[in-house]
Amino acid sequence: MALDAIDPLPEAEFWRDLLGLQIIWQNDDFVALRGAAVLITVQRVADHRPPNWPTGEVPKQLHLELAVADLDDGERAAVALGATRASAQPSPDRWRVLIDPAGHPFCVTNQIPEP
Incomplete structure (x- = not known):
């Protein structure tokens, strides 16, 4: 998150x-x-409006950052499960912005420091 x-x-x-x-x-x-x-919990909200990231009347509120060793592999795996690639990609060499099935943006990144 x-x-x-x-x-x-x-x-x-x-x-x-x-x-x-x-x-x-x-x-x-x-x-x-x-x-x-x-x-992480997911709950039904009848009048849910997905965020309009990166601009729009409904802000992103929050998003997950998921650590991956390889950006291409991480993106492919998420897309295979139902995510879509966001049209805005501010730094695609370090983060891939994806949209979950409910419309929430999240990132896969190789920038998480190792312990």
């Missing part, structure tokens, strides 16, 4: 403390957290 914030460190410290995570990498603009387990 990737969260937008005006000041990343306090936001990261909140999630670190709430979920028992560890800060594994940080700079002024980005903080990476890791934990032993993650819970």
